Amino acid sequence: MDVASDPRIGLMRLLWWQEAIDKIYANKVIEHPAAQALSSVISENRISRGWLKRPVEARINDARREVTDIPETIEELEKYAEDTVSTLLYMTLQAGGIRSTAADHAASHAGKASGLLLLLRSLPYHASRNRHFCYIPTEVAAKHGLLVKEGGRFEIRLDSRESLCNAVFDMASVANVHLQKARSLAGTVPTEARSMLLPAVSAQVFLDTLSRVHFDVFDPRLARGVLGISPLSYQLKLKWSSWRGKY
Known part of the structure; x- marks a missing residue:
């Protein structure tokens, strides 16, 4: 889009x-x-055709969303992340010949974590295009004073940097829970499937960078290198995790 x-x-x-x-x-x-x-x-x-069509259909539904149709709950965003990111991991496992409920379960949580963090990374982009719509659910926005009513409709204002950081922290915390759940299943995930779940490492890298900048998604350090770290450091993290059979 x-x-x-x-x-x-x-x-x-x-x-x-x-x-x-x-x-x-x-x-x-x-x-x-x-x-x-x-x-x-x-x-x-x-x-599987169902898995291949799922992310396309999820993006079609998102594209049809009105600018005033702000997601209400984090659960809505978790569902979107499941449909768009977790499903790609399911297909990767399927293409690799992996038939494992544990691997699918780990992929579900890793995909949700990655998807939620991707939506957080997109906040500055949406703000730069002066969009009224952003991926902060109303329940989180209202909690931190970001939800305002103008012209008979609710909008999310990103003017308060402190309030925005608190909202990002709440969403990042949900992503972190999913990431930890994915990793807690590592012992039951087949060894040959673990390299296919390496996107979890990328999610951890971005979470660590967010923590260093105090969850300020507008901090320029987030745009440096790969997810806020040098390309060499990023590649070493991936290699080290792969060599250890971790994700």
Whole structure:
């Protein structure tokens, strides 16, 4: 949606992919290089159509959201993170031939953590585009005095840096709980599946950086390197975790 010049064009592209996935599973020819490549991946790895369509449909629903339709609860955002990020991990496990309830359970929590943190990272971007909509649920915004009523509708104001940091802390804490739950399952996750859950390491890196800047998502240090640390440090963390069989 964010690379489209017009939101309607972005929505049309998502709808096109939704239809394209159905055509691929119906063995219909699509003259589109990315769709053809996707068709080969599906054929080789037997990816489930339901999982492949889920993130597309979640983004379609999000694209249709009105600017005044602010998520009410963190649970709504957790569901969005599950549909858009956790599902990608499910497909990665499936493509790797992993059939493990424990691995799927860990992927669910790791995806929710990553998805929530991704929404937090997007806050400065949305603010820079002067959008009325942001991914802070009303229950959290109201708790910290960020929810105001103007012209008969509720809006979230990001003017108070201290209040915003407190709201970000609350959401980051939920992400951290999911991350810890994912890691608590490591002992039951098959060894060959753990490298597929390395996105959990990225989530931890961003959480650590957020903590260092006191949960100020507008701190310029968050934009440095990779998730606030040097590319070399980031790669070493991934290598070290992979070598130890951790995530």
